[in-house]
Amino acid sequence: MRRTPQSAGPLLSRREMLEMTGLGFGAVALGGLLASEGLLAAESSGDERAFDLRARPAHFSPRAKSIIMLMQNGGPSQVELFDPKPELNKRAGQVHRDKVEMFQPGSEGNKLLGCPFKFQPRGQCGMEISEVLPHLSGVADDLCLVRSMHTGHNNHTESLVMITSGKIFPGRPTLGSWISYALGSENQNLPSYIVLRDPEGYPGTGSTLWQNGWLPAIYRGTEFNAKGPPVLNLSPTAALPDGAQRDDLEFLARINQRHREGYPRETALEARIRNYELAARMQLAAGDALDLSKESDATRKMYGLDEPTTAGYGARCLMARRLVESGVRFVQVFPGAGNPWDSHGDVKGEIEKIAAKTDLPSAALIRDLKARGLLESTIVVWTGEFGRLPVSQNGKGRDHNRNGFSLLLAGGGFKAGYVHGATDDVGYRAVEKPVHVTDLFATLLHQLGLDHNKLTFRHHGRDETLTDSSVTGAKVVHELVDAPARA
């Protein structure tokens, strides 16, 4: 049947492999082949290193391999969730002695607002967490709670850009891009940096939160959809007859291979040829990684997939676990469209609503990772972009506060059952052991075996870094982690 002339040996062997599998491109284990041939390279000439996704060694022995960032857009209120302030409740209604920095109108009265929720010690460690988060409270012994975070700006956009890229102005690469650039991926069938957002809409500030900035485009976060096809254009809009695309790709490979012979040194041409194979593999691999039907009923229930309130975010948390399990380096999960933790009008009602949606799946992810032995090598970060003010806005709400907020870390060598730092007596400003966003980034990189000052990319004549420590003074916060990684 194969009567067409063959001009290139490698094409023939590859084609034979494909035919042998009987599954088209999908089932061929080309990952190793590609890595060994170094053919995922995808950049313009003139650069010293190839910008690809091959796994690369860290600077020193890493404690963790991957990160799941549970982005809680909107500014979760520290004093309602993680940072109990008896003094605030005692003085509720009084005018606060210091004028707080407000962003929107409504807090001019500067009157302290008490917390409507009760706190109590949790787990063996006795960490105090609010009653509105019963499930996260249940994993307190696995959490590293930082109560002394502070950040750049009181507007969502600026601070969201900062918590993802380290500065308040958009245009710089995000944390996930830097990590993909540094370490590549352990799975050549999937992108290394995957974003799972609410299919109902973009989070506030949108894809800026997974931009590659001036890093090569290959390091940009790839959106996987939790509903319908997981990747944009992963399959044709209109269904094609079985095998039609396989024949298309075979024709394409022949034409491209012939063209390639004229340009032996152009690695981009080879990368493009390989990309069509990767595209076909991804169609299966991505589907598999996201196929939640492979999970047991018990697991699905644990993540809340059986309840409408938790099903959406729960599915994304569960997918995040499956992706990390498959070797994906960085997964960024968003609970909802817009900025769902933004509680200007009624902290009690608004927080109860979003907590009901996110508490159970967030906790389930930590439990599940731990049960599978993945928490050792995976860092879970639960964070908003800033906190909220101790004073009331329009009676029952709270305005934005960049001077103090709390976040959760789990796994990957972060101390378990540990509370770090403190805000002042009403939870306004980080005063004890303050941790800046760039300090957090330096520490996360450290756990991945990366020195934040050595991970550089030359841009506009300057060796840029994620933390820009010469300007920001960013430092690894060793107190947050178990033991220093071996140099």
Next chain:
Amino acid sequence: MRFYPTHSRRRAALAVLLTLPTIMIAQTVAADESPSGVQFENDILPILTAHCFKCHGLEARKAGLDLRTVGLMVRGGENGAAIVKGSAKESMLYERIADRSMPPEKELPLTDAKIDLIRRWLDAGAPSANPDAPLSAAEAPAVTAEDRQFWAFQKPARAAVPLVRQTARVRTPIDTFVLAKLEEKSLGFSSEADRHTIIRRACFDLLGLPPTPRQVSEFFADDAEGAYERMIDGLLASPHFGERWGRHWLDAAGYVDTIGDDTDATIAKVSSGKWLYRDYVVRSFNGDKPFDRFLLEQIAGDELIDWQAAEVLTPEAKELLVATGMLRTAADETLQNELNTADIRQAVLEHTMEVVASNLLGLTVNCARCHSHKFDPIPQEDYYRLLAIFSPAFNPQAWLQPAQRELPDISKAEKTRADAHNAEIDKQVSERNGRLAAVRKPYEERLFEARLATVPEPVRADTKAAIQTAADKRSEVQKYLAGKFEAALKVSPQEVAAALTPADQTSVESLTKEIAQLNSGRRSWGILQAVYDVGPPPPTYLLRRGNLDRPGAEVPAGFLHVLCESEARARVDVPKPNEHTSGRRLAFARWLTDRDSAAAGLVARVYVNRVWQYLFGQGIVSTSDNFGHSGARPTHGELLDWLALEFQTGGWRAKPLVKLMTTSAVYRQASQRDAAHEKTADSGGKYADPEAVDPGNELLWRMRLRQIESESVRDAILAASGKLDGGIGGPPTMIEGKPDGTVVVKQEGTPEEFKFRRSMYLLARRRYNLSLLEAFDQPELTSNCTRRTPSAVVSQSLTMLNDDFVFQQAGAFAKRVKQDATEERRQIEQAFRIALARVPDETEVHWAADLLRQQTERYAKTPMPPAEAAERALAHLCQMLLNTNEFLYIP
């Protein structure tokens, strides 16, 4: 402990200062005991920041008073000096705070402790770590003669055209420069590219489009001497030339249609009439406007005429105003009232200047914002001197928000007349509306009373009174009654119309007609976006560490010292062109293009280098955005200078420059592996293996293979499908996000032909552009982009395989092929000709025929009529041709 997060230099620094009082003051009181005594920066500045700067800082200078430095306090405002060093008693500042007249009541009051601290500080002589000294050596290091020796800062020098051995290959002086370097390494050029390669290359490079089958056949039919040059001339004369080269310029200028940071996927805040600048650029390239004039118009078009006093805004005047759109590309977030603050205003000013410096001078001047440049001789002072050129237009103290900057496209006088004209119409319309109301009123009342009768009698009168009371004046009871009955009692215009007597009906109709007629006589005008001085120039201060609240010495407007022979020449010393403008930008533009200046030499080099980059894939200076010490050195320095001088002496024209480059033997080489190099000897002597000597092809022994840019990918697909609309200019075609996250051309409300316009006419956003374009590396224009970075990521393959747009266009492409040819072989040939500008060889025909047969059989089984199955199969072939590397690369 770190309280000043220096990381986010602008907004954060300001905001932190504003919120510091509690902790800082606590420290202050303690610090008071220290032997060093009270000091401005540590002790006084935080107090003033919290209590005074809102009115007496950068954002506002009430009574002309700015309290940000000791020097500014001594200088004082309208009421004289604010302080007398050594005497609190004689200091107005102390007097005002001590008697509590300052700060005003609505502001946070000063505590007694703070007032006392200020008293002691003044009595101690107002000590400061930065006494009002002139610029320090660190802020204004001397720029030396040696600094000016660096190659980029010297005027271009004309080198003799070198002698070469392989003279037969020389077509232009460019070739001798390149060949001389090659011969030094025993190398030579590759063979000349064949005709179908060179026409494809030239069309993409000059027009951004693939050649049409007609262009190809005409070129092939021209056997006479000079056919290639004639083909190039034809392309230079095409109106699409301005689109292609305008698009390059728009990248470098950072052009987008939106205003702010553009971070919201769902809302594009579009700047009205900004596209006029895009069209101005296209027109300028098509008309081959001299580049020095082009820059003059874009930097200071408004200063070339006194448009504010003009009786009529002529088309020429409008053009000059529109040209300044180049300075309106920096993201301006002050469109949000919450962000209309000093720090954000300052950011707009800074980014505007930085984009100009990056685009025109190829220097990273932005590095000198916080400290003198680490690598280049650019003192921090020079950054602020350049900033002062733009501050009269972007004055943080007299700020115009984006909506306030918009101009009507008619003169002030015309606008006044038009407003008066429209006011007269309004008056007449209002008079007729009154008459209409009078006719209707009795009917309305009658109908209302009839309805009112349905309201229970006890509350009837009260309800009537409630409804007749204005909504905001109603009592609680009235609000209740109105809420309950108002909607039900409302008489609709239709009811009134139905009740009118024939006579009244006639008068209503005639009045309505008159009103419509009057309104049609209203005068309207368009909106344009321009830059102009908003008032007298404000003083500009160097900002220590770039911090808005740490102003240092005042600096004059001026140019970069390293590009001026003397301090005198580095000054902006110009009379005002007219009473409305400072002339600073005009002076700046003249300095940039004055042929005798080193600046003009650099400007010419930077632009010529980019033209080279656009045609050869890499600049002679590969870091086309950085000509400084940390940038790359030119691979062919003498050639770069020769081209720069040729450009200047030839009248700064782009078209002759492009022609010179594209008719060179360097450009006309093959890009493929070439058998010519594999032969080791010829009459000239022994040749080396270029792959071994120069694997990176820095010396240009072959042409570089280049990926076509995002816009050209889409345009070429549309060219192949035959759907491409060739219209030039006009308002942008809107785009929209779909629920699955893709961005496509907006379907609803977009006229059919506008859906297939060239990609440069789609709404240009900083991000969230068409998914197809983003997949192919369209840059995020947070600022400007002088060099795009191509990538080959898997999403490109997925897009070309599965995207609905590509799928649809492949279908149209197949229909077109079917119309052109009926027989299978002819169809295959035509498909190759359209997509790749060449005919397939026998092997390729064979493969294509195989694919057609396989797919036809497959579709026929679905089942499907044979003709339809064949067309589907042809669409597969067409789509795969669009997927080939050959289609995506300029050969």
